[in-house]
Amino acid sequence: TFDIKTLHQQTGYFTYDSGFAATAACTSDITFIDGQEGVLLYRGYPIEQLAENSNFMEVSYLLLNGELPTSQEYDDFTSLITRHTMVHEKIRSFMKGFQYDAHPMAMMMSVVGSFAAFYHNDTDVNNPKDRHLAAIRLIAKMPTVAAAVYKNYIGQPIMYPNNSLNFTERLLHMMYGVPAEPYEVNPVAAKALDLLFILHADHEQNASTSTVRLVGSTGANPYASIAGGIASLWGPAHGGANEAVLNMLDEIGDVSQIDKFIAKAKDKDDPFRLMGFGHRVYKNFDPRATIIRKATHDVLDALGIDDPRLELAMKLEDIALKDPYFVERKLYPNVDFYSGIIYKALNIPVQMFTVMFALARTVGWTAQWLEQHETADTRIGRPRQVYRGAKKRDFVARHKR
Ligand code: ACO
Numbered sequence: 001t002f003d004i005k006t007l008h009q010q011t012g013y014f015t016y017d018s019g020f021a022a023t024a025a026c027t028s029d030i031t032f033i034d035g036q037e038g039v040l041l042y043r044g045y046p047i048e049q050l051a052e053n054s055n056f057m058e059v060s061y062l063l064l065n066g067e068l069p070t071s072q073e074y075d076d077f078t079s080l081i082t083r084h085t086m087v088h089e090k091i092r093s094f095m096k097g098f099q100y101d102a103h104p105m106a107m108m109m110s111v112v113g114s115f116a117a118f119y120h121n122d123t124d125v126n127n128p129k130d131r132h133l134a135a136i137r138l139i140a141k142m143p144t145v146a147a148a149v150y151k152n153y154i155g156q157p158i159m160y161p162n163n164s165l166n167f168t169e170r171l172l173h174m175m176y177g178v179p180a181e182p183y184e185v186n187p188v189a190a191k192a193l194d195l196l197f198i199l200h201a202d203h204e205q206n207a208s209t210s211t212v213r214l215v216g217s218t219g220a221n222p223y224a225s226i227a228g229g230i231a232s233l234w235g236p237a238h239g240g241a242n243e244a245v246l247n248m249l250d251e252i253g254d255v256s257q258i259d260k261f262i263a264k265a266k267d268k269d270d271p272f273r274l275m276g277f278g279h280r281v282y283k284n285f286d287p288r289a290t291i292i293r294k295a296t297h298d299v300l301d302a303l304g305i306d307d308p309r310l311e312l313a314m315k316l317e318d319i320a321l322k323d324p325y326f327v328e329r330k331l332y333p334n335v336d337f338y339s340g341i342i343y344k345a346l347n348i349p350v351q352m353f354t355v356m357f358a359l360a361r362t363v364g365w366t367a368q369w370l371e372q373h374e375t376a377d378t379r380i381g382r383p384r385q386v387y388r389g390a391k392k393r394d395f396v397a398r399h400k401r
Helices: 047-053 056-065 071-083 089-096 104-118 128-154 167-176 187-200 207-216 222-233 241-252 255-266 287-303 308-322 324-328 336-345 350-374
Strands: 031-034 039-042
Touching: 039 047, 039 056, 039 287, 047 187, 047 287, 056 071, 056 167, 056 187, 056 350, 071 128, 089 104, 089 128, 104 128, 104 222, 104 350, 128 167, 128 222, 128 350, 167 187, 187 287, 187 336, 187 350, 207 222, 207 350, 222 350, 241 255, 241 308, 241 336, 241 350, 255 308, 287 308, 287 336, 308 324, 308 336, 336 350
Parallel strands: none
Antiparallel strands: 031 039
16 A cells, blocks of 8 residues: 555565564574464473473473473572562662552563662673573562562552462462461462463563563663563553453453444454454464363362353353354464453452563563573564655755745
């Protein structure tokens, strides 16, 4: 619809690939996806096997280092992470300055960005020791930050990390415990969170990871790079989808209203989309959605919760998967279609869903950022454009316009 023979293009050929649907911007050894077959591998291991047999700390080690840890390596890694869970007291003061009802993602993005100010002495991206320290700090401190923004959001005092607990227990303790009062973490909740974190840990070059790599390609410090990833994850087309799914289910309200919303999603004049449906890469099914669908039933059963949203979600899925519009476009439920129902069952408010996602994806972001700096793939990211603006013209003085 426009003349693409512009001045810029006369300098050479390049592809116009809106949304980078067919452009690889890097090489990577970390995560493999086969969208046609519904396959997801972390370092070669199927996501189904990791979800069944592993835990988030072990998967983090795998993503960062390329191999599953031995027992000794696992113990060393978890104790290293545990040693870095505290945030500087000044960061706690910084957090207290936020408006109490600010969106938790706004706070998390700012706090992680502020790490670049608080930990500025060892952020030399060319120094492997500094890079490793930044990765450990980010993974270890993210639950502390996530819980702190939650406490800020509900107006309660920020908790210190309890280092006798494991990763997800510690997070739940900081979110729901109050200072000087005993708090028993529910093991079902801790296990469910651990599973969600495994499933969200990495997903190759999605929008937020590509953002981390693009920021990283300039040589910017790790905290700035990860803060960029958090900003990108916030959008409803990406990590904000699980929040959007729950809002959508509440808006639909009842099984009798499903047809109306399906019709809205199909109407091209209506911006409404079925949230939690569709994926850029998976054109068969999202293997994470299959795992989460089962886990949702298990968690709700184990916690004795009867959430009508689960029935609504299953009915919606059922109807959509039989509708030619969704079938022809290969639109299937993605990882976030069910994750919100589990988060809700764990008492995590909707505004915190994307924060939880960011916490888990921090492992993938840091693994990708480390890989970028450890391999030859450090060329600055610099996409081109197809220029559609005015042809060259002469300036006209303001009084003559
Ligand atoms: N509801 C209705 N129609 C949809 C949906 C949907 N959820 N998703 C895609 N479509 C339609 C589009 O309108 C388009 O139709 P057309 O060919 O008639 O124009 C066709 O399917 C292809 O869609 P695109 O937008 O080109 O697909 P793209 O790969 O760019 O987008 C995305 C993928 C962003 C995930 C999209 O499916 C979407 O917006 N889904 C809802 C949001 C969501 O669930 N996001 C989470 C993604 S997973 C994650 O980030 C963890």
